[in-house]
Amino acid sequence: MPGTYANPRYPFRRPAALDHGRVEEAGVAVVGAGVVGLTVALDLARRGLRVVLLDEDDTVSFGSRAICWAKRTLEIYGRLGLGARLLEKGVTWNTGRVFFRDREAYSFNLLPEEGHEYPAFVNLQQYYVEEWLVDACEATGLVDLRWKSRVAAVEPRADGALLGVETPEGGYRLHAAWLLACDGARSLVRESLGLPFLGQVFRDRFLIADVVMRAAFPAERRFWFDPPFHPGQSVLLHRQPDDLWRIDFQLGWDADPEEEKRPERVRARVAAMLGPDIPFDLEWVSVYTFRCRRIGRFRHGRVLFLGDAAHQVSPFGARGGNGGVQDADNLGWKLAAVLRGEAPEALLDSYDAERVPAADENILNSARSTDFITPKNEAARAYRDAVLELAGRHALARPLVNSGRLSRPAVLAASPLSTPDAVPWGEGLPLGASAPDAPVQRDGEPDWLLRHIGADGGFTLLCFGQGSEAPPGIARLVVSAVPAPGALWDHSGLAARRFGAGPGDCLLLRPDQHLAARFRGGATAEAVRAARDRALAIPNRRGAA
Amino acid sequence: MPLHTEPRLADPDGFYAALMEAHRGLDSEASRRLDARLVILLANHIGDAETLREAIALAREGLAPERPAADTGDRP
Numbered sequence: 114m115p116g117t118y119a120n121p122r123y124p125f126r127r128p129a130a131l132d133h134g135r136v137e138e139a140g141v142a143v144v145g146a147g148v149v150g151l152t153v154a155l156d157l158a159r160r161g162l163r164v165v166l167l168d169e170d171d172t173v174s175f176g177s178r179a180i181c182w183a184k185r186t187l188e189i190y191g192r193l194g195l196g197a198r199l200l201e202k203g204v205t206w207n208t209g210r211v212f213f214r215d216r217e218a219y220s221f222n223l224l225p226e227e228g229h230e231y232p233a234f235v236n237l238q239q240y241y242v243e244e245w246l247v248d249a250c251e252a253t254g255l256v257d258l259r260w261k262s263r264v265a266a267v268e269p270r271a272d273g274a275l276l277g278v279e280t281p282e283g284g285y286r287l288h289a290a291w292l293l294a295c296d297g298a299r300s301l302v303r304e305s306l307g308l309p310f311l312g313q314v315f316r317d318r319f320l321i322a323d324v325v326m327r328a329a330f331p332a333e334r335r336f337w338f339d340p341p342f343h344p345g346q347s348v349l350l351h352r353q354p355d356d357l358w359r360i361d362f363q364l365g366w367d368a369d370p371e372e373e374k375r376p377e378r379v380r381a382r383v384a385a386m387l388g389p390d391i392p393f394d395l396e397w398v399s400v401y402t403f404r405c406r407r408i409g410r411f412r413h414g415r416v417l418f419l420g421d422a423a424h425q426v427s428p429f430g431a432r433g434g435n436g437g438v439q440d441a442d443n444l445g446w447k448l449a450a451v452l453r454g455e456a457p458e459a460l461l462d463s464y465d466a467e468r469v470p471a472a473d474e475n476i477l478n479s480a481r482s483t484d485f486i487t488p489k490n491e492a493a494r495a496y497r498d499a500v501l502e503l504a505g506r507h508a509l510a511r512p513l514v515n516s517g518r519l520s521r522p523a524v525l526a527a528s529p530l531s532t533p534d535a536v537p538w539g540e541g542l543p544l545g546a547s548a549p550d551a552p553v554q555r556d557g558e559p560d561w562l563l564r565h566i567g568a569d570g571g572f573t574l575l576c577f578g579q580g581s582e583a584p585p586g587i588a589r590l591v592v593s594a595v596p597a598p599g600a601l602w603d604h605s606g607l608a609a610r611r612f613g614a615g616p617g618d619c620l621l622l623r624p625d626q627h628l629a630a631r632f633r634g635g636a637t638a639e640a641v642r643a644a645r646d647r648a649l650a651i652p653n654r655r656g657a658a
Numbered sequence: 659m660p661l662h663t664e665p666r667l668a669d670p671d672g673f674y675a676a677l678m679e680a681h682r683g684l685d686s687e688a689s690r691r692l693d694a695r696l697v698i699l700l701a702n703h704i705g706d707a708e709t710l711r712e713a714i715a716l717a718r719e720g721l722a723p724e725r726p727a728a729d730t731g732d733r734p
C-alpha cells in the first residue's frame with residue numbers, strides 16, 4: 114500500500130559457514146535489524162568493534178510504526194552522525210494540543226526554553242530512520258549485515274550463545290561470545306531462554322491510518338477526547354514528512370479488526386474528521402492492541418535484551434522506540450569497554466540496574482496514560498471527563514490531563530556507577546541524568562555543548578574554568594564564562610546554569626553523556642580517576658569494598 | 659501535613675445543605691460528575707500528597723472487597 118516510500122530490498126550474501134559447515138565464531142552478534150538492533154550495531158562499530166547483525170527480513174520496517182523521535186534520541190543520533198539528517202527531513206514540533214468534545218481543553222510546550230540543538234520531537238517514519246541506520250552501519254565496514262537470516266535456535270552458554278541460523282540457501286551455526294537480543298516483541302531469543310513477560314494487557318483497540326493530504330493543520334500533536342466526529346473515543350493526529358499524516362482512532366475492545374481495516378470504513382472515519390473539502394489518500398491502515406510489560410532482567414550472562422524484546426509500552430508517550438534507543442546508548446560503551454579489557458564483565462550488570470528502572474518508568478507512564486485515555490469503569494470516566502471539563506477553564510486541572518506523557522531521557526538515579534556527591538550540590542542536573550545541551554562558541558563559531566561530550570567515545574571531564582586536570586584517558590573539556598583559547602565560551606550562561614556549576618567546578622560525564630560524578634571547586638586527578646573507575650565497575654584500587 | 663479528623667466546619671448544616679442543593683435536579687451520572695469535579699478542586703486546594711493519600715485510605719475503609727490484582731502474564 115505505501116505510495117510515498119518504496120522499501121529498499123537488501124541482498125542476501127552467502128556466509129562462508131554455509132560452505133565450510135563448521136560453527137562460525139563471532140565476537141558480538143545482534144539478532145534483529147530493527148531500529149534498536151541497528152542503533153546498537155552502529156554504536157559498537159563506531160567504537161571499533163565488529164558486529165554480526167542478523168535479520169530474518171530483507172528490508173526496513175514495512176509500513177510506518179514509530180513516528181515521534183524525542184530530543185534525547187536525536188542527541189544520541191547526533192553522536193552517531195545521523196542527527197542533522199533526522200532534523201532536516203523530520204517535522205519539528207514542540208507543542209501538544211488537547212481537545213475535549215468540540216473545544217480546546219489545553220495545550221503544552223515540551224521545550225519551553227531556547228538553547229538546545231534539537232527540538233522536543235521530530236516526526237519521521239520509522240523506515241527512514243532504519244534505512245539511514247543501515248547505510249551508516251554499512252559505511253563503518255564493521256557491521257556484517259545478514260539479511261534473510263532467521264535465528265531459529267538459541268542455546269545460551271557460559272561463553273556466549275550458540276545460534277542456529279536459517280537462510281534461503283540453508284542453515285548454519287554461529288557461536289557468539291556476546292549476544293544482543295533485539296528481535297522485537299515476539300523475541301525468539303526470549304522464548305528460547307524461557308523468560309516470561311510480566312505486565313498488563315489493555316482491553317482496547319486502535320486504528321492507525323496514515324493518510325496523504327495537503328492540510329493546513331500546524332505541526333503539533335493534536336489529541337481529541339470524545340470529539341463530535343468520533344464520539345465516545347479518542348483520536349490522535351500527527352504530521353509526518355511527505356504530506357503524510359498519522360491518525361490514530363481509538364476503537365474500543367469490541368471492534369472487529371478486519372471490519373475496521375476495510376478501506377471504505379477507514380475513509381468514512383477520516384472524512385468525518387477532516388470534513389468534506391479535504392481530499393486525501395489512504396497510505397497505510399492497521400489495527401493494534403498493546404501491552405505494557407517487560408522481562409524480569411535484561412542481562413542473562415552473555416545474552417542481553419534491548420528494545421521491544423525486553424519491554425513494551427503503549428504508544429501514548431512515544432516511549433517504545435525512544436526507550437529502546439536509550440537501551441542501545443547505555444549498553445554500547447559498556448560492552449565495548451568490557452571487550453577492550455578496560456572494565457570487568459560486572460559492568461554489564463549496571464545495564465540491568467540502570468535500564469530496568471528506566472523501562473519501569475516508561476511502563477508506569479504509558480500505563481497511566483492508557484488508564485486516562487481508556488477509562489476502565491464509570492467512576493474513571495466521570496473523573497476523566499471532570500478533569501477535561503475543568504481544564505478548559507482552570508489551570509489547576511491541566512496537569513491532570515494525560516493524553517500521553519512524552520518520552521524523557523531516563524535519570525539513572527540509583528545507578529551504582531555514580532559517585533555520591535561529597536558535598537550537597539543543590540540546583541542543577543541530578544546525578545545519573547543525561548547532560549543538557551547549551552549553546553556555546555568555539556573560536557568565535559557557534560557550536561553546541563553536547564557535540565563535545567563523549568566525542569572521542571570516552572569519558573569527559575567538564576571543567577567550568579581552568580583548574581582541574583584530567584587523568585590520562587579522560588578528555589578534558591573547558592567551558593569558560595569569557596572567551597578563551599581552546600575553551601567553549603558559555604556566552605549565555607546556560608551551560609553553567611543547567612549543570613548548576615560555578616567557576617572551578619568540574620563534572621565527570623560517561624561516554625553516553627550521563628553524569629557520573631561532580632566536584633564542587635574542582636578535583637584532583639586521583640579523585641577523577643576513582644570516579645571513572647567506579648563508573649567502569651572497576652573494584653576500588655585500595656582494596657576497600 | 660496530617661489529615662484533620664477533628665470537626666472544623668463552622669456551619670456543618672449549612673455546608674451539608676449547600677452540597678445537597680448542588681446535587682438537586684441532577685441525574686446520577688451528572689451527580690457523579692459533580693462529585694468528581696469537587697474532589698479535583700478540593701484535592702488541588704489541599705495540595706499535600708500525604709494528606710490526600712491519608713484521605714483516600716480513610717474513605718476506602720470498609721469498602722471491601724479489595725481491588726483484584728493487575729492483569730499479569732503473557733496473554734493476548
Ligand SMILES: Cc1cc2nc3c(=O)[nH]c(=O)nc-3n(C[C@H](O)[C@H](O)[C@H](O)COP(=O)(O)OP(=O)(O)OC[C@H]3O[C@@H](n4cnc5c(N)ncnc54)[C@H](O)[C@@H]3O)c2cc1C
Nearest residue numbers: 145147148149168169179180181264297420421433434435
Ligand atoms: C502503531 C505504533 C506506533 C508507534 N509509535 C512510536 C513512536 O512514535 N515513537 C516511538 O519511540 N515508538 C513508537 N512505537 C514503538 C516502536 O515502533 C517500537 O518500540 C520499536 O520498533 C522497537 O524496535 P526494536 O528494534 O526493539 O524491535 P522491532 O522494530 O520490532 O525490530 C525487530 C527486528 O527483529 C527481526 N527479527 C525478529 N525475529 C527474528 C529472528 N528470529 N531472527 C532474525 N531476525 C528477527 C525483525 O525482522 C525486525 O527487523 C510505535 C509502535 C506502534 C505499533
